[in-house]
Each structure stands twice: as C-alpha cells, then as structure tokens.
Amino acid sequence: MSYIRNFENSNLLRRRAHHLIPGGSHTYAKGDDQFPVLSPGFITKGLGCHVWDVDGNAYIEYGMGNRSVGLGHAYPSVLDAVHKTLEQGSNFTRPAAIEVSCATKFLDMVRTAEMVKFCKDGSHATTAAMRLARAVTGRDLIARCSDHPFFATDDWFIGTTEMNAGIPKAVRDLTLGFRYNDLESVHMLFARHPGRIAALIVEPARGDEPAGDYLRALKALCHDNGALFVLDEMITGFRWHNGGAQQLFDVVADLSCFGKALGNGFAISALAGKREFMELGGIEQTERPRVFLLSTTHGAETHAMAAAIATMKVYEQEPVIEHLHRQGTSLRTGLEQAAARHGIGEFFRVVGRASCLSYMTLDENGLPSQAFRSLLLQETIARGILAPSLVVSYTHENQDIERTIEAFDGAFAVYRRALDSGVAGQLVGRPSDVVFRKYNQPAVPLASLPHLVRAKTEVA
Structure with a gap:
C-alpha cells in the first residue's frame, strides 16, 4: 500500500493562499486548521467518490463537498x-x-x-x-x-x-x-x-x-x-x-x-x-x-x-437513498470490527445515520480529542482516504468500502500505539482545531517542518 507523504505543491500553494485569502480558503470547514499538517491542501479534480490533489495523490473521499455531493463528483x-x-x-x-x-x-x-x-x-x-x-x-x-x-x-x-x-x-x-x-x-x-x-x-x-x-x-x-x-x-x-x-x-x-x-x-x-x-x-x-x-x-x-x-x-x-444506507451500513460495520480488533472500540466511534455518518475520536481518558482526530486523518490520508467524515455517495461501490476499511485498519494500529505511548509521538505537527474558537493558536511555520515533503514509501 503506497504511503502518501509528498505534499510539495500543496505546501507552496498554502503559503500563497494565506497571503491572499483570509484563512487560506473560502469555507472554514475546508481550512488548514481543520486538517493535520500532513494533508492535501488543494484538490484538482474529482470523479465519482475519488479526488486527486495538486501533487497527483489520489483519494477515496468521504467529505463529498461538505455533504453537498450526494451522487458523486462530475456525475x-x-x-x-x-x-x-x-x-x-x-x-x-x-x-x-x-x-x-x-x-x-x-x-x-x-x-x-x-x-x-x-x-x-x-x-x-x-x-x-x-x-x-x-x-x-x-x-x-x-x-x-x-x-x-x-x-x-x-x-x-x-x-x-x-x-x-x-x-x-x-x-x-x-x-x-x-x-x-x-x-x-x-x-x-x-x-x-x-x-x-x-x-x-x-x-x-x-x-x-x-x-x-x-x-x-x-x-x-x-x-x-x-x-x-x-x-x-x-x-x-x-x-x-x-x-x-x-x-x-x-x-x-x-x-x-x-x-x-x-x-x-x-x-x-x-x-x-x-x-x-x-x-x-x-x-x-x-x-x-x-x-x-x-x-x-x-x-x-x-x-x-x-x-x-x-x-x-x-x-x-434510482435507489439512491437505499444505496447510501447500504454502503454506509457496510462501512460502519467494517470500521467497528476493525477498531475492535485493535482494541480501540471505546476510543473510536461511528455515529449518525448510515447515509450520513461521522465519527468521534477519544483520547486515553475517553475524552473527545482533536489530536487523535488529526492523527487518524493523518494516517488515513497517508493510505489514500480523505475522510473528515464518513459520508458516502451514490458512487461509493463495494470495492471503495473495502479499500477504506483496509486503510482504517492500518491507521487504527497507529491509533493504538498513540493510546499506549502518547499521541505526540505519532502526530506530525500541531493538531487540528474546532472552527468556533475565540482565538487562533500560534501557527507552525511550514519551513520548520522539513519532513513534510517526502517521497512515497511503503507501509510495512
């Protein structure tokens, strides 16, 4: 399984975007503060449930345009x-x-x-x-x-x-x-x-x-x-x-x-x-x-x-609603089983209706955690999944669900290590943050993180 680490073009665009656009994007939920440092900054195209970023990395997507794309991209x-x-x-x-x-x-x-x-x-x-x-x-x-x-x-x-x-x-x-x-x-x-x-x-x-x-x-x-x-x-x-x-x-x-x-x-x-x-x-x-x-x-x-x-x-x-429920149910079941195998079923929870799922990430004390959310996003992105939520579309097929469960399974192993030894040792850079906050946290300069741009390697 390819391990995506190359975000060179995204990082170049991030600097320019923040200079020109307050927040670097036109939608708060799409902002850099909502994603880990190791993440695609900009998408170039989408087809069905798949999207590609400016560095050529491909993903199965589960944000679906903040839930606005029910049928699939470019339907x-x-x-x-x-x-x-x-x-x-x-x-x-x-x-x-x-x-x-x-x-x-x-x-x-x-x-x-x-x-x-x-x-x-x-x-x-x-x-x-x-x-x-x-x-x-x-x-x-x-x-x-x-x-x-x-x-x-x-x-x-x-x-x-x-x-x-x-x-x-x-x-x-x-x-x-x-x-x-x-x-x-x-x-x-x-x-x-x-x-x-x-x-x-x-x-x-x-x-x-x-x-x-x-x-x-x-x-x-x-x-x-x-x-x-x-x-x-x-x-x-x-x-x-x-x-x-x-x-x-x-x-x-x-x-x-x-x-x-x-x-x-x-x-x-x-x-x-x-x-x-x-x-x-x-x-x-x-x-x-x-x-x-x-x-x-x-x-x-x-x-x-x-x-x-x-x-x-x-x-x-067409049976769109039925498809959304069926695929969402399969995704929920597979992720819950994978979480249980890694002993993190109490710390990762899938919530919501099958047609519009999201998830909760909890720390070692059972409290909601942005750091663990960032870690999970970091590790699923690395495995080709872009999932700020778990929202399926009419174009999410069985193989997409299976591929997603496999990627989360690998990410859950890292989540387990973070629970045992601390999330800071697994997460690169700062955690994401909630949108509605009184003040911003001091930014981490991209230049201080030279390991952001790496060649693709293989997951062991």
Missing part, C-alpha cells in the same frame, strides 16, 4: 444538463422558464411544502426563514438548537458561538438556545420569554434521531406558544428521504430549508414552506407588510437549476 447526467443549459446563457433580466420547472420538480419531491424560493447557499435560506418568522409573528427572539453546530454565517447564529467578534451584543441577545430531544428545555424557554419567540429552528436529525414523537411534539409546543416551527434540512434533505427527513418522520414544518445535495455540488439552496407564510415575500398579497424575503443576482442561475432538476430526477428514478 454524468447532471453535467450533461448543466452543459446544455449553459449554452443558452445563465442569467437574464427577467426570470428564466427553468425557474418554474425547478420549483415544480422540487415541490413534487418535497410534498410537505407549498411554495419554494431558491438561492445559493444555506445561510441565505435559514436567515430568510428567520426574517419571515419575525414578520409573521411580530416577535424578535429566535431559538436555535444548541446541539446542532451550524445554521448560518449571519449574525443571528454566529453571535451565539465563540467566534462572535464584530457582532453587537444587542443582536447576540436575540437568539436563544435549547437542547435536542429535550422538550423541557423548550418549555422553559417559552416560560421565560412569553410572547416573544418568533421561531424555533432545528435539524430534524443529526448524530441522534428524534426520540419518539419529539418533532411533532416540538411543533405543537411552537404553535401553542405562537411561534413558527422551522426545520433546517440542509443535510438531511435528499439523504434521509427523497422528500426530506420531515416526510420520513411524518411532520410538516411551517418553513424548511434545503441545500447541499439538492444540486449535487452546484450552488443552489431553497426556502420552502406553507403558502400562508411564503406569500408574505410575494407581490400579490395586500393585507400584510411586505417581507424582503430573498433576492440574489445569482440565486436563479439556469445551470444551477438544471443541476438541481437532473439531481432530483436521479433520486426519483
């Missing part, structure tokens, strides 16, 4: 639709006919919604939902699930994190938190802030599934207290069910937000919901003040709409 039918549409232009003075086609297809798939408006990313959609909820209720406060890590780049959410510099306290104080699967925490919020909460926003599921009738009970609590019930389906949409997790769990949201897998990597997201609320952002209702809902120059680019339509057709016509 043929999606690319064909994009190519044909781009030949006719991408952006006009008036709406393109494909906007109606895309809305029709989306509402055919997501039957819990009555109207939809598209934009480019999840933050615009969730923020529009919060603005709409405030307009509907005449209230200012928002409650977001504290157990779910990300809802938007906008102030109403980022102000609740450690990375809240630049956000006025008055804005930060408008967002409250509650716990997932904990109805009592929501009861307490409504009791402390009677008549003031406009909406609750929560992911239908993440690492944990809703317990029993939790989502419907949460919706009832919202309505009993005059608040809107908003579901963030950026991740669960088109991974849990073709109609979203709300269809799987038999609950209808007042408003819901979709994105990521909707366009198989192309930039498109959606705010969907009940007509009585969505119409406030239109031009036909005359009873209520107008809501500036969503208006983006590039929000309805034709090629992104074409990608979404083509993607939804594949989900509709």
